[in-house]
Amino acid sequence: MSAKILVLYYSSYGHIETMAAGVADGARQAGANVTIKRVPELVPLSVAQEAGYKLEQPAPIAAVEELPDYDAIIFGSPTRYGMMAAQMKNFIDQTGGIWFENRLVGKVGAVFTSTGSQHGGQESTILNFHTVLLHLGMIVVGLPYSFQGLNQMDEPGGGSPYGASTLSGGDDSRFPSPVEVEGARFQGRHVAEIAGRLVSAG
Template identity: 60%
Template sequence: MTRLLILYYSSYGHIETMANAVAAGAISTGADAVVKRVPELVPHEVAAASHYKMDQSAPIAKVSELAQYDGIIVGCGTRFGAVASQMRNFWDQTGELWATAALVGKVGSVFTSSGTQHGGQESTILGFIPTLMQHGMVVAGLPYTFEGQSGVGEVKGGSPYGASTIAGDDGGRQPSLPELEGARFQGAHVARIAGKLRSTG
């Protein structure tokens, strides 16, 4: 069975919601999808004072387990046009995996969120893709066969680089139906590619 890791960081729950949608999409193809998060770096009292979502049920991932999966789908909100330091810190510890080519040939993909429509969604995804490629991973995005990313009838995230959501300036906007559908589509898309690569050895 194809195994996927949905590895995320979420301060306020938007990416957590998207991660679960990505997992649902992967599971719909028959894949085994595991949702885990990277460790929080912010002190507990600071996170609580900043109203971070503290009750996230996903277990904390370990760097050493990444090689166990056929694909890794990374979810992280944007910070000034790049991934949050929590996600960056996690991947900065993958040197041994790189040195042993442990992730070569596995599928990598990215999804994100931002406060505004032009708050760095594309730059965050595109900026993280080199990390996946340094590990020799096969990169997959959100193809235009997901028709929900087209059209201008409503405000919505999503690009050919990956699913995304717009949280709003105050973080009060939750992922919309088209954004969740994009996340599910991406999960299924990555699962199918990983399954094909796995079957060819």
């Protein structure tokens, strides 16, 4: 049986949006039924426009109530001081009713991220995001070293055993490299394979 997977993201400048497409592509390669959605923007429109946010994004806005409909949720958020963005946290903080009813217990959860610099909080963002997923009762999946891109040393790049990631640069001009997108694709495929086995086991 194919798993139903939600790729749920927040993206200010398009880096996480690009990675989300890679994650979804990998999950589809594993036969999953994939939906891509995003969380609402919280920044006032005038501020977002002045900051150059990518305001036009094709993914529809997700609803908290739909989360239990999926077998796996792969979350994407940029780093904000080593933590997930407020937009994503605000969305997750609305899951109290779902948490109370244990409706995400046993679902697969994974995280990918983006930072402005090589050591800008990629790992801490994903790890503290994992804490939230564990509170929700989800089964946390990372990016294993069977993805050979984690061992590449010839250029700066994101990616860790905790999840796929990319570097945007201080001015956000750098977009995900081929190896970073492949890491996202690998993680999506990996999550889909695990979720598929859980669905089949019933």
